[in-house]
Amino acid sequence: MTRVLVVDDEPQIRRALQINLGARGFQVATAADGASALHAAKHGHPELIILDLGLPDMDGIDVLAAIRSHSSVPVIVLSARADSTDKVEALDTGADDYVTKPFGMDELLARLRAAVRRASVAADSEPVVVTESFTVDLAAKQVLRDGSVVHLTPTEWGMLEMLVRRRGTLVTRSELLREVWGPGYRTETHYLRVYLAQLRRKLEPIPAKPRHLITDARMGYRFQV
Amino acid sequence: MTRVLVVDDEPQIRRALQINLGARGFQVATAADGASALHAAKHGHPELIILDLGLPDMDGIDVLAAIRSHSSVPVIVLSARADSTDKVEALDTGADDYVTKPFGMDELLARLRAAVRRASVAADSEPVVVTESFTVDLAAKQVLRDGSVVHLTPTEWGMLEMLVRRRGTLVTRSELLREVWGPGYRTETHYLRVYLAQLRRKLEPIPAKPRHLITDARMGYRFQV
DNA sequence: GTGCGCCGTTAGGAACCCGTCAAGATCGGT
DNA sequence: ACCGATCTTGACGGGTTCCTAACGGCGCAC
Secondary structure (H helix, E strand, O other): OOEEEEEOOOHHHHHHHHHHHHHOOOEEEEEOOHHHHHHHHHHOOOOEEEEEOEOOOOEHHHHHHHHHOOOOOOEEEEEOOOOHHHHHHHHHHOOOEEEEOOOOHHHHHHHHHHHHHHHOHHHOOOOEEEOOOOEEEOOOOEEEEOOEEEOOOHHHHHHHHHHHHOOOOEEEHHHHHHHHHOOOOOOOOHHHHHHHHHHHHHHOOOOOOOOOEEEEOOOEEEEOO | OOEEEEEOOOHHHHHHHHHHHHHOOOEEEEEOOHHHHHHHHHHOOOOEEEEEOEOOOOEHHHHHHHHHOOOOOOEEEEEOOOOHHHHHHHHHHOOOEEEEOOOOHHHHHHHHHHHHHHHHHHHOOOOEEEOOOOEEEOOOOEEEEOOEEEOOOHHHHHHHHHHHHOOOOEEEHHHHHHHHHOOOOOOOOHHHHHHHHHHHHHHOOOOOOOOOEEEEOOOEEEEOO
16 A cells, blocks of 8 residues: 655645545545654655645745755655746655646546656566475576576476465466467376476475475476475 | 757757756757657666657657666656546556646756655665676776776667666566567577577676576576676 | 276487578668 | 678587387276
């Protein structure tokens, strides 16, 4: 859940943003003045800040500068002033965007999505599955064992990948055949035996007594962490 | 020197931006239509794109989508349309900012600086990758070996860059082809073999026994630090 | 014990893919 | 129009992967 801090002295704007952002799955915190905004920015660890420049206690630009001095969290500035000078000052102080009031909620939300999207480039990583004897890195398509990579052929990797993605659950032979060899290979189970043996030889400490690549007789195979 | 690509069909806007950006130390390339914009975006490796949506040959949104399909370069959209719908569409298609015409040059430049600043922060994660035999500087787009720069052609750099950015993970042939040659080159793997060999000859101490530019037969390539 | 079905294992040849070199085509700058 | 650099294309030797076949082991029913 993405945390957003809304800083504005007008209660109806705080309320409107809280409702609209909350409805779209954001977790909203609010602040009505510069001092509490800085406190919330530091301790609430928001992933995005919407900052109105017209605050009662401090100059909004100073609030922005104070945030930037210790954080690179995306900040979208709101302001009633449409002057080019104000925009330039805010943007050069470190704002990511500048929206003038009155603003369209749709546009603000789109700009917010754009800012969040930019900030979360490196957030989506595929899982790495670790067992006591080897490690499967799904993103890298790579298996590590004793610190060095185990070389797998595409077919071997295709089988292992499917088993690992559905780890703990049974994968039937026909599912494996469809996935790795393509549709039309529903019945020919000989491939599976050959390649599973290969995987066990490469991955299991004692291939004859597999601990992770388990056979369920007459059903299929299962990957046990 | 920051490279900026300006895409607009109005000559006076191209000219105004070229002058103003050039005076501030940017290196400006221009394009007047969608097709040449895509070509320049792909081969000129700009660090920022200013894209007018009103192009003669293609829908600007489609141009944006095409750029986004293979690059995360910051894009500032220009448009004569101030509709909220248009802004939302552009921003959700991957635009970093949306500026309506007529625009103030100061504001545009400030928004451009903000976009470049963000991109450089994001790229600062680790722009230099060092191996035991050579060094790849992603920010400078430069490769060093034994203290001197290794000259790479644009295509060679394109492949190396993608492999290094995803170092450790397998990059499939079709991914490389899409990134470097563009969509539509999904199957022609001959290029890859030729250019990989070229890279190995220039970078690997023993090209026949590569230690960093690794082949995974029938799958793709990977860069190992 | 013996036959049968199912699974695991190994090995070798065929098919396919990769690396390499070199020549022709294309592009960009003068 | 020329020239150099870059990109594309073709051909071939060597290597990897895949498929197939054969055999051994295990459990079960009779």
